[in-house]
Amino acid sequence: MRRMLGIELRRSNALTLVLLLVAASIAGLLLSGNDWYATWIRLSYLHGSSLFLLLPLALAGGAVLGRREKRTHAAELIASTGRPKAQRLLPGLLAVGLAAGLTHLVFFAAAGIVPATTGSYAGLTALLWPLTGTLALIGGVWLGLAAGRAWASPLVPPLVAVLALIAQIGLSEVGGPGGSSPLRNLSLLGQPPSYDWEAITPRTLIGWTLLGLGLAAGGYLLSTGRTWLPRVVAVAVMGVAFTAAAIIPGTEQTDHYRIDAGAQKLVCADGAPQVCVTAVHAYVLDDAAPQVRKAMEILAKLPGAPTRAAEWRADEVYGFGNANWMNGGTTRPEPGTLNFDLVLDDNKISEQLVENIVVGAGTYWNGCEQGWDTVAGHAAGAWLMGSDKLEGVDDGSDNYPEQQEEVAKVLAALRAAPEQEQIRRVAAMRDAALSCSGADQTAILTGKASA
Template identity: 35%
Template sequence: MMGRILRIELRRSAAVGVALLSLVVGTAMLLSYTEGFAGRWMQLAVSGRSMLMLLWPLALAGGAWLGRRDNRSRVDELFASTARPRWQRVLPTAGALAVTVVTAYILMFLIGAAWVVPTAGYFPIAAIVATAVGALSLIAAAWLGMAAGRAMPRLVTAPALAVAAVALLALLPDYLSVSAMVDGRPGPAALLLTPVYVGGLDDLQTIVARVNLTQTLWLAPLAATGLLLLGAVGRRAIALAVLPAVLGAAVAVPLMPTGGYDAAGAVDPKAAELVCDNDGWQICVTRAHAGLLPDVVGPARQALTMMAAKLPGAPSRAVETRQLDFWVRSRPAPTPALADTLVFDAPPIGRTGRADLADAQFLPALLQSAWRQDCGDEPEHRDVYLARTVAAAWLTNQPPVAEDWWEAGDRNRVDVAYQTLVGLPQAEQQRRMAAARDAALACRTDTLRSMLPKEIP
């Protein structure tokens, strides 16, 4: 009997409409920036979690619209006079809404997977777990919305809930994160009560299991509270219905790591493993970027060949850096580069999950990497970047090409440095560039910066 009512609800209620709206909005937003997850399963899962900033308010508002259906149809008193308990009447409707919003979320994930499957070289189980937590949060939102729609059967309830949810999920976490950063404090652990993941996650990171577990310990009781409120009759039942959410928060918050979103990400050792092409100069990328290897091999071997022709002690292999992006605050200690290894940053990833080499900047960046070392979080002086441009131009035997970030006067300083360098005897050029590379590997930039004339005030 219950299954038959559930099928009727799926066919005739607004649950399907809510799910279709969520699917269209979520998919449209997800596919508007496929470069953010193409070729990477974990980034797809995190992108799906960020879409909850819109999908959660939609599920909440859709639940509120569905929750006021009995009042809108003026059958409240009729149903209240029947012998069946209220929870038996609301369970099929709640089940139908839960099934549809979860299905829409999974379909959004599967549609996004079309941009991941062709080039992905690593599938972390954590991506499935993160997606499952997001789906659970939508059930909680839908059932809380239904309970609110039943308690306040007004036309304005659904849009008001949607606006409040957007403010809660978007504005409040940002305010708390920025306030903590300004004060030099870690973000509050309670930030992770929200299912939306707005923190930056590097391609080599994953959401830690502790965060997924504690969010589940909070979201499952929250969903139970929404369902119990929906079926509650009387003040005592309503008070008892709130108890699971209170207990869930009491258990989950102390277990959540301090630091908010920054503490939710950790390096995934499997994603950071190297995948190499040994057909010639050895070229390696991380497993998370395995789909980029065919595009990286050609330019990387070209760079190594150019270095071998002019630079004494030139590197004989090229390896993608396994340091996290500069905006990730919880960074591991830098790994010293070896003299025989060229450490480079992966090129930008295009919409298809392959390397985006359209701007022809990857080869110059590879050449500049011969004089680069990751020496920690301190930003380097801009003169170091200008000097690397001169060093890369020396390898190509072509004058340096101006870049967008150059300021007034940089063009003259770079040209003077380049002409001074190439005007020296060949042996002296090689000696200076080898010394600059040795200094860079030792995390000293003084030798490199000395190539440039002093800046004219």
């Protein structure tokens, strides 16, 4: 069998298919930006989602192989041999199928060298995700081979690729944005995780595995079957597998992803005050700690300032239209602890990290459900920074010039008060924000409301 596999690898289109898969995988990662450089979870998602393009290529590659006998006018000669059809086709099926599947795994391992060098957290499900893609690619090759054997036209390879692409796009759009149809699970273009500590759930991995097994079983039976019975069985097997793959993963984002406690485990820098980030972002701890401590020094102008800082972590998976995500989900800071966000861009912390922490006197990530007082938050932050406005705060306020005008008015009213009164007002505004009391924080800063 080894010798036959070697012959098939040399004579079939396996090498061409491997090169196409590698090229498409590289293009997919390059076009996705730098999100995958430092985190295994992001790499796993992007590599898994690349099946959206890789599966059509696998189908086309299998169809090219399926056309070989009729294209070379050897179909009757080969059929006249005494070997069973399944035995004759097995070396080709294994050669091209395994070549495609192993390419997917090897490429993931090669790309994983980059996040591995950063010491990024790697959860088990993130490492298992590529295995489901391997099954899908093997099944795609075999199903394409069956199509090529059924119809030897040169139009078959591009046709099956285009149909697979259109089918996935259609399935991913069922129900519109935020739709919850189970049919969306049959598209290999899945919704991405919202945060780096959201890992794929086992039930979603099971769904992808069943989808791959259904493709593989159906492709094998359709390729090797000589009568109507195995072909009917193939359709039945794919129907059952696809139905299970659509239902088992669930329909909500909270069904597809889960909070990975290991990824959220805090890793702390040496020195005081203590600064901690999540394990999945440990690679930026050394860069973040000085800026966070600088922000804590600024916040220390107020009485009762925090003595410890920890990166904000979600206590639930972000779902489409979740009303609790107005301000950091429902995660509340611990007493004496400053919650902050790293404001990552291309896996690097923002140059305005201090401003993003100081805004709202350190209360932006307070987890209150009633929302965020942008005007009061920016006014308090600008007062603490000794500036007229905060630049680079990642809260979308730059899109509302009228709010910036209100900030200037509130800041002027605050600074018109005696110094000790200014400190009292900002501290009162901070306490109101942390308590989620719903008090008018702008009125507190302007002196129009009591603390």
